[in-house]
Amino acid sequence: MASLPARPPVGLPPLPPGWTEHKAPSGHTYYYNKETKKSTYTRPVPNVRSFHDSAAAPPPPPPAPPGANANFDLFSPFSTQNSFVPNVQQHNFQLGAPIQQQFQHGAPPQQQFQRGGHHARGSFRGNHNFPSRKREPEDRPKHRHDIPGCAPWVLVKTKLGRRFVWNKETNESFWKFPPDVMKGVVEFDRVERDKRERRERGELSEDEDNLVAEIEAELAVAEEETEAQIVEVEGEEGMGDEEEYEEIEVTDDEGEGVEHPSKRQRTEEPLEEQGDQPMEMGEDDMAWQLAAMEEQYAEEDEEEGMPLTEEDCKALFKELLDDTRTNPYSPWDKVLEEGMLFDDERYKALPTMKARKDCFDEWSRDKVVFLKEQKTKQQKLDPRIPYLAFLHRYATPKLYWPEFRRKFKKEPEMKDMKLPEKDKEKLYRDHIKRLGMKQPELKSDLSALLKSQPLTSLNRSTTLDTLPTSILADVRYISLPASIRDVLIETYISTLSPAPGGIAASAEEEAEAAKRRAEKERREKALAERERRVREDKRRQERELAFGKGRLRDEEMEIERAMKFGKGGLRGQLGSVDREDETPQESEGE
């Protein structure tokens, strides 16, 4: 981040990667390459050789996001962005097509974007007098979103609807999401979709609901096979748009591109990339854009800074405890030791360890009360529920029913008259028989039980503590050890759609729930804002420091050069430097 490249002056080709423009005190413009440590007064022009030779130089800016992005749209069905994103530029590089030409237009990727996004069908074919690129709309980062659980990675959406990920700390950016970031983006998309769904709540038709479920399922598979799918899907995607691809290739090849890459090569391309690092954007390419975007954000900040009250912070922390399924019966030290909390932004919502502990105490007190209420409620609903829970704990194949009954005869569950003795015995025998079955079988039984539940009673807002009676009173529910069972159920729940509005809850409850959700969203947004501000302040400081260092180096260089002119020249130049305290030692001796 040392040298933020200035935006290239209009009319001049951008500098090749690694080069930055500077003004000498004498007023001369010179250019410095931080990789080679060379400086020159002649504006460097990129060429093929330097591109191929300098291994250290960042890879060429990718023209359009390759497969990852294009396919990503399949996971976010409501996305309006253009789902076909041609891969043209990369191919041209590989084929040794007119690199020089591309490069001159190339450095900031946004200048290449528009070719993917704005393609006039047919109009460019074979036409060399196509309009000047400078007048075409430029693509540039427009929105930035935090990726859940992936800080410091952020998802950047460009004006033309493309997306790439950017690491705010290392300043890397990739069109193709690295696998771990990909997961975060999938989650991000899910959350976004949730929000949209909530907004449209009630307007979703059943078909669309089903679609959501299908997509959820696909999504799970896709997470594991992202790479493989990219290849497959890209082929399919390409088919409809084949013509457009070709047109663009012609455009880019500018006369030379007679043997434009075939579709086969295009679809294979991601394969070649497999195992490699994802395509990286040149650091300099994006830097100024991101810097510009940050400034814009900073301005917005001043306007809208969202307040976070102490209550908000506590609520955030409590939601974190809920979400991590923290055991309210655990001692605080153990909760900390487990380390589930640190990774989440919400952990930092509270400033001190004492505040966190107090908040945890408060939360666990309430949670215990809630759990107890829930238990009593369930007991009233169906006497089988406490009885089965009791069996889950104490039943063992080593004991026959009469022995078990004798051993536990004083327990309230065993004495409960609402459940006839005959039923108790039958449930016990069923359960013991099932304990002898193989686990995959038990799992599929549980899964069948879950699937038989209507969405009104089992949906995405269901938790393990609020499972419907129909599950809790079923012997299949207690066949697996709690640790395995609970994970299975949670996973299943996470794939479900939200509760259909108005059916499960009264209008009042529904409104209450909606309010709670809105509050939660607001808090999380405010926290993200706050965290971002903190991080940005830090980075701004770092950048200023780095910038200062860079300037010092530039000045050293200038002095070196001035030495060639003799001491008079040096003094003349030093006289015009107003930051004398930063001038290096050699000059002080004079």
Added chain:
Amino acid sequence: MPPIRTAARSKKPPPDGFEDIEDTLLEFANKMKDAENAPHDGKKKYEMLWPIFQITHQRSRYIYDLYYEKEAISKQLYDWLLKNGYADAMLIAKWKKQGYEKLCCTRCIQTKETNFRSTCICRVPKAQLSEGQDVQCVNCGCRGCSSGD
């Protein structure tokens, strides 16, 4: 002091709510076992006892908090836990007294055993110690348990 279940008691399951805290108690029991079986590589004899005192303290505090602070367990379960040695009833009794809320162990307030007929150094409030003075008692390894700290 690990819980010892007599044959008579083991027949009867613990009161309701035990299942909620069973896992945590089991962890304490395991830690205790580890502490008891830890190799004494170069450690002084009294140092070997420190972890055992500390775990006893932690576990007692855990149960105390569950019952008095969070009201998360029933009276029956609390009594049962004390009776079965999951918590040190003597220590908990002290915590209820003003000035002893953080007491590390009952030995540290017994004046008979000490050289100067006073309580342990760890009972001395930090404010009364000279600046930067680092204390650690011999009894249980406590570094200070005055209520004011």
